[in-house]
Amino acid sequence: MDRRDVLSGAAALAGSLVLPGLARAQAATEVSFFYPVAVGGPITKLIDTYAADFEKENPAIKLKPIYAGTYQETIVKALTAHKSGTPPVTSVLLSTDMFTLIDEDAIVPFDSFIKTEDDKKWLASFFPAFMENSQTGGKTWGIPFQRSTVVLYWNKELFKEAGLDPEKPPASWAEQLEFAQKLTKKDAAGNVTQWGIQIPSSGFPYWLFQGLSTQAGAILANATGNATNYADPGVVEALQYWVDLAQKHKVHPPGIVEWGTTPKDFFEKKVAMMWTTTGNLTNVRGNAKFPFGVAMLPAGKRRGSPTGGGNFYLSKKATPAQQEAAFKFIRWITTPERAAQWGIDTGYVAISPAAYETAAMKAYAADFPPALVARDQLPHAVAELSTHENQRVTKALNDGLQAALTGTKPPQKAMEDAQAEAERILKPYR
Amino acid sequence: MNARATATVHGWLLLLPAMACLALFTHWPAVASLIESFYSTPKARRPARFVGLDNYEQLLADPIFWKAMSNNLWFALGTIPTSIALALLMAVWVNDKIVGRTWVRMAFFTPTILPMIAVANIWLFFFTPQYGLLEQVVGAFGGRSTNWLGSQDTALTAITIVAIWKEAGFFMIFYLAALQALPPSLSEAAAIEGASRWTYFRRIQFPLLMPTTLFVLINAVINAFRMVDHIFVMTRGGPDNATTLLLFYIYQVGFSFWDTAYAATLTCVLLALLALVAFVQYGFLERRTHYR
Numbered sequence: 001m002d003r004r005d006v007l008s009g010a011a012a013l014a015g016s017l018v019l020p021g022l023a024r025a026q027a028a029t030e031v032s033f034f035y036p037v038a039v040g041g042p043i044t045k046l047i048d049t050y051a052a053d054f055e056k057e058n059p060a061i062k063l064k065p066i067y068a069g070t071y072q073e074t075i076v077k078a079l080t081a082h083k084s085g086t087p088p089v090t091s092v093l094l095s096t097d098m099f100t101l102i103d104e105d106a107i108v109p110f111d112s113f114i115k116t117e118d119d120k121k122w123l124a125s126f127f128p129a130f131m132e133n134s135q136t137g138g139k140t141w142g143i144p145f146q147r148s149t150v151v152l153y154w155n156k157e158l159f160k161e162a163g164l165d166p167e168k169p170p171a172s173w174a175e176q177l178e179f180a181q182k183l184t185k186k187d188a189a190g191n192v193t194q195w196g197i198q199i200p201s202s203g204f205p206y207w208l209f210q211g212l213s214t215q216a217g218a219i220l221a222n223a224t225g226n227a228t229n230y231a232d233p234g235v236v237e238a239l240q241y242w243v244d245l246a247q248k249h250k251v252h253p254p255g256i257v258e259w260g261t262t263p264k265d266f267f268e269k270k271v272a273m274m275w276t277t278t279g280n281l282t283n284v285r286g287n288a289k290f291p292f293g294v295a296m297l298p299a300g301k302r303r304g305s306p307t308g309g310g311n312f313y314l315s316k317k318a319t320p321a322q323q324e325a326a327f328k329f330i331r332w333i334t335t336p337e338r339a340a341q342w343g344i345d346t347g348y349v350a351i352s353p354a355a356y357e358t359a360a361m362k363a364y365a366a367d368f369p370p371a372l373v374a375r376d377q378l379p380h381a382v383a384e385l386s387t388h389e390n391q392r393v394t395k396a397l398n399d400g401l402q403a404a405l406t407g408t409k410p411p412q413k414a415m416e417d418a419q420a421e422a423e424r425i426l427k428p429y430r
Numbered sequence: 431m432n433a434r435a436t437a438t439v440h441g442w443l444l445l446l447p448a449m450a451c452l453a454l455f456t457h458w459p460a461v462a463s464l465i466e467s468f469y470s471t472p473k474a475r476r477p478a479r480f481v482g483l484d485n486y487e488q489l490l491a492d493p494i495f496w497k498a499m500s501n502n503l504w505f506a507l508g509t510i511p512t513s514i515a516l517a518l519l520m521a522v523w524v525n526d527k528i529v530g531r532t533w534v535r536m537a538f539f540t541p542t543i544l545p546m547i548a549v550a551n552i553w554l555f556f557f558t559p560q561y562g563l564l565e566q567v568v569g570a571f572g573g574r575s576t577n578w579l580g581s582q583d584t585a586l587t588a589i590t591i592v593a594i595w596k597e598a599g600f601f602m603i604f605y606l607a608a609l610q611a612l613p614p615s616l617s618e619a620a621a622i623e624g625a626s627r628w629t630y631f632r633r634i635q636f637p638l639l640m641p642t643t644l645f646v647l648i649n650a651v652i653n654a655f656r657m658v659d660h661i662f663v664m665t666r667g668g669p670d671n672a673t674t675l676l677l678f679y680i681y682q683v684g685f686s687f688w689d690t691a692y693a694a695t696l697t698c699v700l701l702a703l704l705a706l707v708a709f710v711q712y713g714f715l716e717r718r719t720h721y722r
Contacts, residue, residue, distance in 0.1 A: 076685045104688065105474030191575050193560070202580070203666050253559055256580030256669045261558050270560050391686040402669040406582045 028062040034091040036074040039279040089318040090326040092310040095133035096386035109139035132383035142311030144351040149305040156291040158272040169295035180251035183272035196251035198271040200259040212238035214304030225387040226429040230419035239411040278374035281347030294370035296377040303380040396421035466694035485695040498679040506654035508590035513597040521605030542600040550663035608642040
């Protein structure tokens with residue numbers, strides 16, 4: 001460093017001390033932003049492009065998007081940062097983490113930022129199904145961003161081989177079982193070479209199971225997040241159906257089915273129908289070497305699927321200027337045009353009806369009708385399981401589901417145990 | 431006298447950075463965990479309060495803790511002897527003058543330098559039912575299809591195999607170094623006496639390797655309780671806690687449930703366990719290892 005640098009540095013320092021107002025006007029508001037990646041595809045590249053576009057329109061705001069891993073890793077990082085005092089200004093975290101974030105006093109509701117008529121209209125523009133996991137106690141804590149539902153993918157080629165109508169997915173539980181029986185193939189030694197259906201059960205089996213339990217007419221948790229219904233007869237019936245697919249009818253692989261390899265099993269034609277997130281749509285479209293279809297989940301007593309995916313949250317410990325800037329970004333990225341583009345690029349459900357009215361989305365849906373299935377399923381969708389102490393209460397259910405699926409506990413007993421554990425954990429919140 | 435005092439001060443000053451780091455990153459967290467284990471978890475609206483031994487009572491009544499504990503003991507029992515025996519075998523083999531020695535050494539050592547998360551992802555596909563590598567090998571011999579990671583009976587074994595595969599090559603390096611430090615005159619003397627290969631190994635090589643074995647054993651025990659990365663990728667502790675190890679459970683309680691006081695309690699148990707093992711190894715085994 002030569003003397004000139006030192007002098008100009010000193011001058012700048014003096015200037016910023018003497019004229020703080022001037023210095024601040026030049027410095028952009030910095031907004032750090034944590035986000036996870038949970039599906040296949042170039043998500044980080046897309047987010048960087050959005051950030052650059054936003055900064056071009058808003059030079060006073062400096063956006064810092066930080067890829068933070070899976071949903072699990074992202075919330076660990078965000079909450080650790082919160083506890084150490086410098087959390088990201090905004091983060092995309094699971095919609096189900098809402099109660100946890102409120103209990104940790106880590107986020108602020110969006111209500112105080114809603115000032116104009118226009119703001120109110122914006123808040124009312126999202127699909128109501130997504131707002132179930134975003135609002136509690138009369139306040140809005142999260143803004144939907146990368147949201148999804150569970151859908152059924154089927155291989156039309158294998159349907160034709162099995163003598164089924166390739167354009168007709170199963171509409172009911174009975175049909176789903178009947179189709180799966182026709183689609184299961186065995187070799188001479190009796191080993192199954194092709195399974196009829198596959199519902200993944202590693203990591204977060206509760207989410208896919210919630211499709212079944214909703215179809216059986218049961219709701220897993222109350223809206224205030226302090227009571228669960230794990231031992232409800234409908235829940236047990238749903239679990240019995242899932243267990244029977246594997247153990248009694250042998251049309252579903254036994255034991256735990258890995259979430260991550262399920263799309264690969266589908267591409268390899270080892271399974272003819274799979275349940276997975278609509279967020280995998282772009283992945284499946286890119287990798288399936290055969291015609292495939294996407295359908296709403298079959299109905300039991302009713303149709304049903306949980307919603308899923310991530311919301312934007314605002315950090316409580318950020319400065320008001322940063323919160324305001326982050327709010328501006330969130331409003332910007334949830335406009336119908338951008339929501340539509342995000343849905344097209346990833347397969348996630350675009351978060352507002354208006355997004356489906358945009359020219360880009362209409363053209364895309366005309367070319368690729370499966371893109372509309374998840375939206376059409378939304379009227380049947382219910383809130384994803386979310387309670388206080390969410391991870392722990394959900395783990396109780398996950399453990400019970402896995403115990404039943406691996407055959408160590410009968411469904412009734414597994415769900416009773418899970419309910420007892422959830423009762424114990426949730427007692428202080430009533 | 432004065433010079434001696436200066437030297438002492440110098441000595442302590444040289445030690446200071448390391449001591450500061452040791453205190454900051456090892457001793458203080460251990461003490462803090464112990465203190466925290468006697469308090470309740472602080473929440474936004476409920477600060478921590480002294481609860482005495484409540485956390486320890488909760489621990490004794492926690493079935494998942496006991497499951498994690500027994501899993502970890504089986505995991506240790508599965509990995510430690512096998513990986514040490516394999517390491518010794520591989521080291522003795524590649525210490526000889528065999529064709530392509532460098533290649534074989536490298537092949538054995540490769541698993542050690544790969545990142546664990548990458549390894550776990552590779553093995554995830556090895557274990558995939560139906561078209562995974564393992565399935566194809568088993569299928570070629572007419573075996574039945576198994577869901578290795580998705581069944582209560584095989585998941586922990588599958589996890590153990592990955593750990594052995596990863597560990598053995600690492601321990602081999604220590605054995606290889608120790609073998610090469612043995613004076614060649616010993617093998618020459620054994621050859622002149624007409625001792626068989628097995629006798630030479632049993633009576634000369636193996637006893638002389640005992641200090642290395644102790645070192646490797648201590649590392650293996652620590653690793654058995656420390657190994658956790660591949661569980662995140664391969665099973666996340668499932669099915670129904672069949673592969674939950676102690677450290678994985680601590681992580682889950684600490685960073686998924688944010689029950690920091692209970693996580694601290696579990697950490698103290700893990701520390702006590704490791705201290706006990708180290709005490710036995712240093713205090714008891716070490717005295718018997720040196721070849722006299």
